[in-house]
Amino acid sequence: MPLNGELWEKRDRVRAAWDRYVARCAPAPGTVRTEVLASWQRSATHVRPDAPEAPVDDLDRTAEQWRHSPLYGPVQELLPELSRLATDDFVVAVTDPDGKILFAHGGHHMRDRAATVNFVVGGRWDEASVGTNALDLALRTGTAQTVFSAEHFSLAVHDWVCYSAPVRDASGRPLGVIDLSTTWDLAHPLAMTTAATLARYLQQQVDVNADVRGTLLLRTLGSDPAVRVDGRPVRVSPRHLELLTVLSLHPEGRDLEQLHADVYPDHAAATNSCKAEVSHLRRQLDGVIGSRPYRFTCRVAADHLEVERLLEAGLVGAAAAGYRGPLLPRSESPAIVAHRDFLHVALRTAVLRSADPAAAVAFGRVDPDDTEVHRHALRLLPDGDPRRNLVRARLA
Numbered sequence: 001m002p003l004n005g006e007l008w009e010k011r012d013r014v015r016a017a018w019d020r021y022v023a024r025c026a027p028a029p030g031t032v033r034t035e036v037l038a039s040w041q042r043s044a045t046h047v048r049p050d051a052p053e054a055p056v057d058d059l060d061r062t063a064e065q066w067r068h069s070p071l072y073g074p075v076q077e078l079l080p081e082l083s084r085l086a087t088d089d090f091v092v093a094v095t096d097p098d099g100k101i102l103f104a105h106g107g108h109h110m111r112d113r114a115a116t117v118n119f120v121v122g123g124r125w126d127e128a129s130v131g132t133n134a135l136d137l138a139l140r141t142g143t144a145q146t147v148f149s150a151e152h153f154s155l156a157v158h159d160w161v162c163y164s165a166p167v168r169d170a171s172g173r174p175l176g177v178i179d180l181s182t183t184w185d186l187a188h189p190l191a192m193t194t195a196a197t198l199a200r201y202l203q204q205q206v207d208v209n210a211d212v213r214g215t216l217l218l219r220t221l222g223s224d225p226a227v228r229v230d231g232r233p234v235r236v237s238p239r240h241l242e243l244l245t246v247l248s249l250h251p252e253g254r255d256l257e258q259l260h261a262d263v264y265p266d267h268a269a270a271t272n273s274c275k276a277e278v279s280h281l282r283r284q285l286d287g288v289i290g291s292r293p294y295r296f297t298c299r300v301a302a303d304h305l306e307v308e309r310l311l312e313a314g315l316v317g318a319a320a321a322g323y324r325g326p327l328l329p330r331s332e333s334p335a336i337v338a339h340r341d342f343l344h345v346a347l348r349t350a351v352l353r354s355a356d357p358a359a360a361v362a363f364g365r366v367d368p369d370d371t372e373v374h375r376h377a378l379r380l381l382p383d384g385d386p387r388r389n390l391v392r393a394r395l396a
Contacts, residue, residue, distance in 0.1 A: 036132060036151050043131035043153040052156050054118040054130040057100060062122040063322060066102040067217055067301050068231060070175055074205035075103055079313035089186050091119060095176040099126035099136050105315050108355055110182060117156045130154055134162035138177045142166055144196045149184040161187045165199035170207050216288055218302035220245050222325030229285060240281045242333045248302050249339060253293030262335035304343060311346055316354040320362035323347055357381045368394050
């Protein structure tokens with residue numbers, strides 16, 4: 001590939017784009033920045049500038065990685081603010097230390113544009129995968145970065161401007177970046193300040209959470225449940241998983257009588273049986289569960305709680321993408337049956353009221369017999385969208 005010619009041609013395009021930017025926002029250099037030029041040269045050894053989109057990793061593996069990320073908890077706390085920030089003009093994304101997107105949310109307009117280039121959960125936005133971009137530069141340099149229009153190596157995102165700021169833990173180890181992206185004509189000088197402020201807040205919350213004893217991870221949605229403590233897989237019985245799930249729904253705690261009523265259908269076992277099960281579980285998990293009342297003494301991350309928080313924040317597409325199936329589908333415990341129905345109905349209602357076709361397609365994957373959801377997806381999907389064939393197959 002004629003690298004020098006490509007670079008000089010890009011330089012001219014960057015100059016023109018910056019001229020437009022200067023007229024709207026702020027002064028900017030008229031030549032390619034040193035770090036951008038160096039990134040172009042590295043990118044040219046890995047990818048073509050006409051690549052239409054970023055590669056995407058397996059979504060289940062990415063979701064699992066997100067729940068393990070130190071940024072997961074702080075981002076959950078920020079969801080209402082991020083939802084307000086991600087209007088039709090912006091997409092908000094959070095990555096891992098390698099530039100893979102673990103969380104993304106945007107207004108309807110930008111979300112659709114982002115999907116065309118795989119600026120979505122699982123998208124790999126490291127330099128070797130998609131060329132020069134702000135997410136990779138922020139990780140590489142350890143400083144906040146803006147990449148504007150034709151400064152991107154990939155032609156597919158020449159209409160974009162991205163503002164990224166890195167997040168580190170207390171030891172300085174990179175955890176990822178938070179990024180705000182929009183189209184170049186909507187660029188705003190305060191966006192970089194906003195990204196840097198959000199990154200500082202996330203870093204502060206990571207430091208606070210690092211002092212909390214232990215982390216319990218529950219995967220309860222769908223047919224493949226799992227329990228991890230501090231990243232270590234723990235094998236528990238179905239009854240113990242029910243106990244953990246019920247406690248996750250009650251962070252304030254439950255006394256023995258309440259927990260017995262929550263877990264045992266029709267009081268099929270004596271209260272002492274429940275007490276013995278909890279005692280065994282407390283020993284197995286080494287103090288993760290406190291007593292009087294029974295409650296968690298550590299940070300808890302659970303996929304059913306994440307879906308609920310996303311719904312509360314209005315992030316219907318993200319909630320549908322994270323919904324892997326009903327809550328503990330084989331359980332007959334009264335509290336779990338009730339919350340299983342609540343979560344399914346709440347998500348389905350939000351999907352049917354949403355204008356996001358991806359949400360309907362994702363929910364239809366979990367409930368393939370729901371014809372109303374499939375018809376809703378077909379109404380939203382544009383002609384020629386390959387997902388229409390998938391939805392029609394589900395209807396058939």
